[in-house]
Every structure is written in C-alpha cells, then in structure tokens.
Amino acid sequence: MHIVIMGCGRVGAALAQTLEQQGHTVAVIDQDPTAFRRLGSGFGGRRVTGVGFDQDTLREAGIEDAGAFAAVSSGDNSNIIAARVAREMYSIENVAARIYDPRRAEVYQRLGIPTVATVRWTADQMLRRLLPSGAEPLWRDPSGGVQLAEVHTTPSWIGHKISTLQEETGVRVAFLTRLGEAILPTSQTVLQEGDLVHVMMRTDEIAQVEEAFAQGPEEDGH
Secondary structure (H helix, E strand, O other): OEEEEEOOOHHHHHHHHHHHHOOOEEEEEEOOHHHHHHHOOOOOOEEEEOOOOOHHHHHHOOHHHOOEEEEOOOOHHHHHHHHHHHHHOOOOOEEEEEEOOHHHHHHHHHOOOOEEEHHHOOHHHHHHHHOOOOEEEEEEOOOOOEEEEEEOOOHHHOOOEHHHHHHHHOOEEEEEEEOOEEEOOOOOOEOOOOOEEEEEEEHHHHHHHHHHHHHOOHHHOO
16 A cells, blocks of 8 residues: 655654555655654655645655555644545545644544544554554453454444444444543444444454454445
C-alpha cells in the first residue's frame, strides 16, 4: 500500500520508518525541508516539501494512489483540514488525524475523521487506523485458550448495538477505545465511526471471529 504522511516530527518520522519496514511505500510531507533529517539516510520513500492540504503537494506525494493518509503535524487545524481533503476529495478510506486538544475530538469524529489525542497517542493506535485488518492480540491467559484482542470491524457495523455484534459473532466485547479513551460498553452501546473494538474470545476461534467481523451484520446482506 502507498501511504502519505503529513508532518515529519518525531511521530511522523517514526510512522514513516515503521510503515516502510513493513513493506509499504511512503511519502512524507513537511513545510520544513530540514525536518526530513529525522527519517535517516536509509529511508527510501518520498520527501515532499509543502503544505499537507495543498492539492499540488498531495499529488506530488502520490495521494491519488494512496490507500491511507496520516495527518500528524503540530497543528490541529492543519491536521483536520488535510485529513478532510484526503477523505473527501481523494476518497482515501483509511485516514487518521493527530490532535492536541481532546475537546475538539468529538467534533472531528462527527466529520468522519478518526482522531488520536496526543496525550493518549501511541504508534500502535495510529497504525491500527491506517492498516486495519484481522485481530491484534493484547493478552492471553496462562493456558493460551482465551485471549483479549482488538478486532478490525467492517464499516457496516457502525450504527449497530454491541449486543447485536456479540450475538452474531459469538464474542464478548470487553471494551471500546473511542476518541482515545477506553469505555466499558453496555448492550445498548452503539458502535461509532473510529471505534476500536476489544473482545474476549477463545484462541481457537480467532479465524471465525475475524471473518464474522469482516462480513458485517446479517441484515446488511452479508
């Protein structure tokens, strides 16, 4: 996959290096050309000097061929504008924006842009939004028979209750990560855009659970 990153601070550089190591092609955008020094001489991706929400800059970075976009510059407004341009003008499915002001998170979330608050930020959270797939184990019991894992859910689950998700997939939802915060859901909790779902399940049922989460709810015709 080709991935475009706006911002070459410590976060952007770390993301770029990790993604490239995983075999993806990467383009990094920053207004300050000296920022690219953080990437190191071994980085093989594109270095694009410019503003991350400028269309010419984005095209130079290969946005038209990208499968994911991360806005991790030092400015909330710039990150959100760039993320919206990537989502709305170039139809990039996997978009994530880093924010410094958690109070704005809910507003941004309503715009359909998954956000990661700086205080809670980890590379793993950002990567999971850019490269959502399968199940990511978080904990296993000593016998190895049961595990807690974050499972990627297809967008068709958005708007459905946790109770429906549990009934149709046979798992127990332990908690959700929403707007950078962990919440304990009830049966009436409804899945929202950007939610990360953490479930308890038997280790030998991982493949079936991943498939059920990827297929979506039965009423959607999957």
